[in-house]
Amino acid sequence: MTSTHTTGNAVAGRDRGGWSGRVRRAVRGDRGAVSAELVIATPLLLLMLLAIVQFALWSHATHLAQAAASQGLAVARAQNGTAAAGAASARQLLDQLAAGPLDNATVAADRGPVSASVRVTGTAAVVVPFLSLPVRAEAAGPVERVVPDLEGR
Structure with a gap:
């Protein structure tokens, strides 16, 4: 007669196939997944952050160019102003x-008998490699003129 015993090993063997064993196998199958996700996600996150900074610098550069163009126009359209004086004021x-x-800012001014304009162009400082954003601003307006008093006062 042979008899079968249930020993501690048989119970432990049964546990490996049970709930805790399935959890261990599931966790073991995901080993390295966090590292792979981190390797992919971190550079993308940093690139997105740099793109936000790049856009902010481009916006700031555009506002500065517009301010310079407006300043140059104020000087160029004055009664005794010239295009050269407007360009010099914008450049200053x-x-x-x-x-x-x-970067690479250029100023062009024009003054005619009726109107004046100042144009500022350049590029925003580069934060993201190979992404050069152009900056353009222009201000135009009528030239100030002295109109003679028609009533003879």
Whole structure:
């Protein structure tokens, strides 16, 4: 007669196939998944952060260019103003304010008998490699003129 015993090993063997064994196998199958996700997600997150900073710098550079164009227009359209004086005024403001966010800035001014305009162009400082964003701003307005008094006062 043979008899079968239930020993502690048989109970332990049964536990391996039970609930705790399934959990261990499921967890073992996901080993390294967090590392792989981190390797992919971290550079993408950093790239998104740099893109946000790049957009903020472009916006700031655009505002500075617009301020310089407006300043240049105020000088160029004055009664005795010239296009050269407007361009110099815009360039002076750019030199004072836009040394960091605006690269390769150029100023062009034009003054006719009726209107004047100042155009500022350049590129925003590069944060994201290979992403060069253009910056353009223009201000235009009528030239100030002295109108003679028609009533003879």
